Amino acid sequence: MKILLLFIASFFFLKSDKQEYIVDKEVVLKPGFYRDFQEFKTNSPSVAFNNSPLTTVTKGYGFLNATGEVVYYRVSMEKSLARKIGxxxxxxxxxxxxxxxxxxVFRPNMKFSKLDYLGxxxxxxxxxxxxVPTGNGMASNTYLAEKALDINTGEITILSKKTLKEIIAKDAALLEDFTNETKKNKVLKDYLISYSDKHINEISRL
Structure with missing residues (x-):
């Protein structure tokens, strides 16, 4: 009887002590600042957010910055409070x-990118x-970088035809579909999401 009670107690302890992950189904996102990748992955921000207001900064890219736009986000906060975050x-x-x-180190004008997909x-x-070279020397050209964050390692990859193929290489059907695409650069995000949805079980629980 004692052994049975001990087993039951251990079961409920392990169940309640199970680590939560940011990509878990039906996870409730906890507001706050993440100090590192592990806090992000485990949905455990260690610094309170306190409903700080957000502002946006829109930046153009491409020729004359007219090809498209990327929106960045900033947290409005007094400098004295910002210094305490680290x-x-x-x-x-x-x-x-x-x-x-x-x-x-956090500062009020720091720019953040919003995740468009979590998986x-x-x-x-x-x-x-x-x-890039110009007739008068060199000039700086701005371009869009589509980025993939590996939820297992924290590694960030800039998506291209080559890097996407490396990511989806284990999925023969998806790789074949991508190989047959005529405008590959237009569908990098779509294939990344398709792979992530199909291979959600590959997420490391460490």
């Missing part, structure tokens, strides 16, 4: 998740810069 990986307002994966691979958009 290093920040991202934050959640209780509804959406915003990341700045470079991890640096085996998370998706968000960012801007990248590269120098």
């Amino acid at each position: 290093n920040v990986y991202g934050f959640c307002d209780g509804k959406s998740i915003y990341l700045n994966p470079e991890i640096s 085996r691979y998370c998706y968000f958009e960012d801007l990248m810069y590269k120098s």
Whole structure:
């Protein structure tokens, strides 16, 4: 009888002690600031968000910045409060998740990218810069970077035809469909999400 009671107690302890993950089905997002990737992955922000208001900054990219736009988010906060937060990986307002994966000391003008998809691979958009030759020397060109965050490792990959093929390589059917696509650069996000949905069971529980 004692052994049975001990087993039951252990079962309920393990069940209640089960780690929650940000990608779990029906997870309730906890508002707050994430200091690192692990806090983000485990839905456990360690610094309170306190309903701080958000502002947006829109940046254009491409020729004359007219090809498209990316929206960044900033947290409005007094400098005295901002200094107390320290290093920040991202934050959640209780509804959406915003990341700045470079991890640096929080400041009120820090820009965050909003996650457009949360799964085996998370998706968000960012801007990248590269120098291009001109008749008068070199100029900086801005372009869209579609990024995939590996929920197992925290590694971020800039999506391209090559890198997407590497991600979906284990899914022969999906890879074949992508190979037959005529405008591959237009559907990188779609295939990343399709792979993530089909392979949600590959998420590491460590």
